[in-house]
Amino acid sequence: MKVMVQGTQEVNTSPDQVHALVQATLQEDLLFDLSKSIHMLPFEARKDTQTIFSHILRFRPVSYSNDKDPPVISWLVHNRPEVIVELCRGYMQSQSAMPCGVILREALKSDVVTAIVLYDQSREGEPAIRLSEVVPNHPQSGDGVFWQFFDWIDKSNFEVSADAFTTFREIVTRHKSLVTSYLATNFDLFFGRFNDILVHSDSYVTKRQSIKLLGEILLDRANYNVMMAYVESGDNLKLCMKLLRDDRKMVQYEGFHVFKVFVANPTKSVPVQRILINNRDRLLRFLPKFLEDRTDDDQFTDEKSFLVRQIELLPKEPVDRTRPARDSPAANTTAVA
Amino acid sequence: MADDMSSHYQVMEELGSGSFGVVYKAIDKTDGEIVAIKHIDLESSEDDIQEIQQEISVLATCASAYVTQYKASFLKGHKLWIVMEYLGGGSCLDLLKPGCFNEAHVAIVCRELLQGLDYLHNEGKIHRDVKAANVLLSQSGKVKLADFGVAAQLVNIKSQRNTFVGTPFWMAPEVIQQAGYDFKADIWSLGITAIEMINGEPPHASTHPMKVLFLIPKNPAPRLEGNDYSNTFKDFIAQCLTKDPDMRPSAKELLRHKFIRNAGKVEALQELIHRKQDFDGNRSEPKDPRYYAESLHPMSRPDEEDEDDWVFDTVKAPPMWKPKGGTDWMTFDEEDENLPDSAQMMQDLHITQPPPPPKHQANSTVRRAPTDRSPSIRRANTKRRSSGVKQPLGLDLSYGNSPSTVRQFRRVSDKVQEPTPMKQGYDENASPKAMSTDSSSKEAQIGRRAYSKAVGLSCQEVLSTTGDGDKREAISRLAEAFSDLEMVDPEGLYHIVRIMNEKLQTDSRLSTLLPSTQPDSPSRPRLVLAQNNPHLKSHRRRQSYVPEPTPQSPPSNNPPAPGMEHTKQLTDVLYSRWSEGLRNRWGGI
Numbered sequence: 001m002k003v004m005v006q007g008t009q010e011v012n013t014s015p016d017q018v019h020a021l022v023q024a025t026l027q028e029d030l031l032f033d034l035s036k037s038i039h040m041l042p043f044e045a046r047k048d049t050q051t052i053f054s055h056i057l058r059f060r061p062v063s064y065s066n067d068k069d070p071p072v073i074s075w076l077v078h079n080r081p082e083v084i085v086e087l088c089r090g091y092m093q094s095q096s097a098m099p100c101g102v103i104l105r106e107a108l109k110s111d112v113v114t115a116i117v118l119y120d121q122s123r124e125g126e127p128a129i130r131l132s133e134v135v136p137n138h139p140q141s142g143d144g145v146f147w148q149f150f151d152w153i154d155k156s157n158f159e160v161s162a163d164a165f166t167t168f169r170e171i172v173t174r175h176k177s178l179v180t181s182y183l184a185t186n187f188d189l190f191f192g193r194f195n196d197i198l199v200h201s202d203s204y205v206t207k208r209q210s211i212k213l214l215g216e217i218l219l220d221r222a223n224y225n226v227m228m229a230y231v232e233s234g235d236n237l238k239l240c241m242k243l244l245r246d247d248r249k250m251v252q253y254e255g256f257h258v259f260k261v262f263v264a265n266p267t268k269s270v271p272v273q274r275i276l277i278n279n280r281d282r283l284l285r286f287l288p289k290f291l292e293d294r295t296d297d298d299q300f301t302d303e304k305s306f307l308v309r310q311i312e313l314l315p316k317e318p319v320d321r322t323r324p325a326r327d328s329p330a331a332n333t334t335a336v337a
Numbered sequence: 338m339a340d341d342m343s344s345h346y347q348v349m350e351e352l353g354s355g356s357f358g359v360v361y362k363a364i365d366k367t368d369g370e371i372v373a374i375k376h377i378d379l380e381s382s383e384d385d386i387q388e389i390q391q392e393i394s395v396l397a398t399c400a401s402a403y404v405t406q407y408k409a410s411f412l413k414g415h416k417l418w419i420v421m422e423y424l425g426g427g428s429c430l431d432l433l434k435p436g437c438f439n440e441a442h443v444a445i446v447c448r449e450l451l452q453g454l455d456y457l458h459n460e461g462k463i464h465r466d467v468k469a470a471n472v473l474l475s476q477s478g479k480v481k482l483a484d485f486g487v488a489a490q491l492v493n494i495k496s497q498r499n500t501f502v503g504t505p506f507w508m509a510p511e512v513i514q515q516a517g518y519d520f521k522a523d524i525w526s527l528g529i530t531a532i533e534m535i536n537g538e539p540p541h542a543s544t545h546p547m548k549v550l551f552l553i554p555k556n557p558a559p560r561l562e563g564n565d566y567s568n569t570f571k572d573f574i575a576q577c578l579t580k581d582p583d584m585r586p587s588a589k590e591l592l593r594h595k596f597i598r599n600a601g602k603v604e605a606l607q608e609l610i611h612r613k614q615d616f617d618g619n620r621s622e623p624k625d626p627r628y629y630a631e632s633l634h635p636m637s638r639p640d641e642e643d644e645d646d647w648v649f650d651t652v653k654a655p656p657m658w659k660p661k662g663g664t665d666w667m668t669f670d671e672e673d674e675n676l677p678d679s680a681q682m683m684q685d686l687h688i689t690q691p692p693p694p695p696k697h698q699a700n701s702t703v704r705r706a707p708t709d710r711s712p713s714i715r716r717a718n719t720k721r722r723s724s725g726v727k728q729p730l731g732l733d734l735s736y737g738n739s740p741s742t743v744r745q746f747r748r749v750s751d752k753v754q755e756p757t758p759m760k761q762g763y764d765e766n767a768s769p770k771a772m773s774t775d776s777s778s779k780e781a782q783i784g785r786r787a788y789s790k791a792v793g794l795s796c797q798e799v800l801s802t803t804g805d806g807d808k809r810e811a812i813s814r815l816a817e818a819f820s821d822l823e824m825v826d827p828e829g830l831y832h833i834v835r836i837m838n839e840k841l842q843t844d845s846r847l848s849t850l851l852p853s854t855q856p857d858s859p860s861r862p863r864l865v866l867a868q869n870n871p872h873l874k875s876h877r878r879r880q881s882y883v884p885e886p887t888p889q890s891p892p893s894n895n896p897p898a899p900g901m902e903h904t905k906q907l908t909d910v911l912y913s914r915w916s917e918g919l920r921n922r923w924g925g926i
Contacts, residue, residue, distance in 0.1 A: 043400055047398055098394060157342075159393065159410060162390045166387065208386065248380055250380050250415075
């Protein structure tokens with residue numbers, strides 16, 4: 001089978017043969033069985049399964065247009081979404097985590113698969129959500145398969161955790177429009193868990209990676225509204241300022257890239273302003289010395305001095321300027337004067 | 338969770354330092370197996386942690402007798418530990434130091450490498466950095482590919498890569514031209530490696546690496562010329578170094594080459610290993626084993642900053658936050674309670690023993706081994722900023738810190754610069770680390786403990802108070818013998834100590850001579866790494882020695898485990914009785 005789908009260095013594949021194989025696989029529901037039992041296979045067989053599975057997912061008949069999802073993907077999301085959910089659950093066993101992760105990331109290249117993962121709320125043994133049943137912007141209970149990723153990242157051993165995180169990042173960054181509305185709908189749930197479980201993780205890697213991912217999510221243009229909502233919260237700012245004082249300098253550094261969003265925001269909420277104003281002197285003492293040895297990082301140095309200026313320009317008292325959405329930092333100068 | 342994993346391993350001396358990590362020899366306490374553990378300090382790696390994950394995932398999916406076996410990886414604080422099979426023979430580059438290989442040896446290594454490459458290529462993996470430094474040998478002569486720092490996993494077996502990685506001298510022309518390459522690139526590198534093994538260096542070795550990048554595509558492919566080489570070998574090289582990758586044979590095809598088919602058994606390579614050992618043995622310079630020392634983060638903060646902590650509406654009282662050298666800031670420190678002591682010790686030690694000028698620069702991030710002519714180039718694909726040219730992991734696994742190598746290497750630790758006093762020589766038998774082992778049997782456990790806490794220490798103590806040269810040598814030989822015994826048979830050690838103790842007790846004259854020992858004698862505090870001292874081992878070394886010149890003990894191939902600073906109840910009892918016993922028996926005093 002493996003030779004059939006991928007050929008060897010010497011032998012090319014025959015499209016007809018692959019087509020027939022794919023048909024048969026779907027007919028026998030082999031993908032579901034494989035995804036459910038991959039952890040029981042021996043080492044080499046797991047790798048073979050991963051290869052065959054990925055190739056089948058990627059398979060396109062010769063005439064198939066390139067902008068459409070591969071046929072097996074379409075078939076799965078409409079008829080057998082349980083396969084995708086089972087692949088996610090591969091993270092529950094360390095044997096299956098890596099191969100399932102690879103297959104899953106292959107599948108997640110299609111937004112329809114991402115939709116299934118985001119919106120599925122089935123329990124084990126229950127039928128999973130089909131693509132036609134997905135209701136965008138439907139608030140989630142937080143028990144669906146997507147939300148289990150938080151636990152998998154937090155509770156697994158390093159290898160599984162890191163792989164789960166890679167997949168998680170893929171889910172929340174690849175298909176922007178899908179994720180933006182999802183985040184907007186489930187804002188509190190998502191960032192609540194993100195802050196509590198990932199940013200507060202005991203694992204250095206999870207912590208550092210998730211702060212970085214947080215920065216990426218917030219600074220993504222598509223997520224503008226999400227960012228604005230995030231930087232309104234005083235609690236989020238506190239979390240972030242604590243990161244600046246973490247004892248590991250790369251955590252500080254990643255934290256800085258989130259912190260800057262709060263300060264750079266021209267329409268800071270009252271709680272955020274209050275915290276910044278209360279800590280103005282401290283920040284002005286702290287920031288110039290912050291990660292001083294990073295001398296060859298111009299962008300960082302520039303941003304740092306920008307933040308210092310912004311903080312100097314803060315008004316004495318918080319000003320409620322939530323109504324006019326567009327306000328330049330110049331307004332701050334007036335307020336100080 | 339993952340932090341417990343590290344306690345499964347007893348970390349011993351340093352084997353070498355790679356591009357972003359230090360490699361230690363260690364014992365897996367669960368089964369006694371010797372492993373190599375690479376410690377990667379993630380704090381000092383700017384790069385995406387995902388790259389390291391990539392290396393791990395490539396390694397983890399390899400199971401071949403021709404590839405270094407990956408065992409596990411886990412986090413300890415901000416260090417990533419990667420546990421791998423231990424290969425005692427060293428790298429081919431190390432083995433080249435005494436001189437070039439002969440054709441028979443090259444043929445064996447090439448055959449084994451081709452097996453490894455054939456495996457990788459069938460798995461859809463390209464190694465991309467094949468060279469002598471990345472070929473490791475086991476003690477028995479087995480050849481294994483190592484260092485997957487820049488290896489690629491192809492999703493599709495037919496697909497190609499464009500990434501510009503590898504080490505210039507060994508890079509295939511198509512890699513340099515970035516015109517897309519595949520598995521065949523490894524074959525070219527293998528050919529260059531074969532030349533490296535027979536000649537001691539790759540072609541163009543004297544040229545600047547950047548210039549080599551122009552030469553390789555432009556010049557005709559290197560060939561072996563002259564009567565010094567056999568025709569089959571010349572042909573093998575010519576096959577590997579075919580400039581057109583499509584014409585270049587695959588690993589499988591090359592395995593059928595006459596040069597390879599006629600190659601001998603891997604056991605023949607043991608000659609090379611022995612040659613290297615003799616070579617090292619003849620060097621007069623003292624060995625300088627570096628032991629693993631848990632480096633902790635300096636987390637004490639300047640005082641002025643204390644009052645500077647953020648004020649949030651909810652957290653009103655900064656005092657709660659204030660780190661007063663207290664435990665709040667030392668979550669990584671396992672043994673923080675003794676901080677002041679160690680600081681004090683540091684001070685004392687500085688007075689009694691000013692450290693010699695540092696041989697190694699503590700904070701250097703660039704490690705340059707003399708043999709390392711060429712940093713491997715890796716595409717700098719960091720998001721915010723590239724930390725410069727990165728070398729692949731474990732580039733230079735020079736074993737045992739061979740004396741000829743004066744390296745600048747990156748310390749495990751990161752913050753404070755503190756000169757590393759390199760006490761030459763006599764730590765061979767010193768400082769076996771207190772092992773909290775829980776391996777095989779209880780006897781073995783106690784044996785190890787007795788060694789680390791009593792026997793070894795007492796040898797040292799006696800040694801340090803002995804002046805006469807001959808006597809000293811005898812004692813140090815004894816100490817070494819004990820160390821060996823402890824390595825090989827801790828149970829036996831335990832029984833010796835136990836019976837010796839019993840005999841001393843039962844003999845009425847002896848037992849009266851023994852001073853009574855209170856069970857709770859003021860034990861020396863458990864040594865803690867000072868917050869500002871990343872070099873625990875030198876610290877330990879100095880601590881466990883009375884500042885008095887001691888001679889060098891004969892070099893041992895089998896240095897004991899590091900660190901023996903903890904003395905506690907049982908230990909004290911055993912130790913004092915033991916040393917008394919020694920004195921009685923040999924009439925010293």
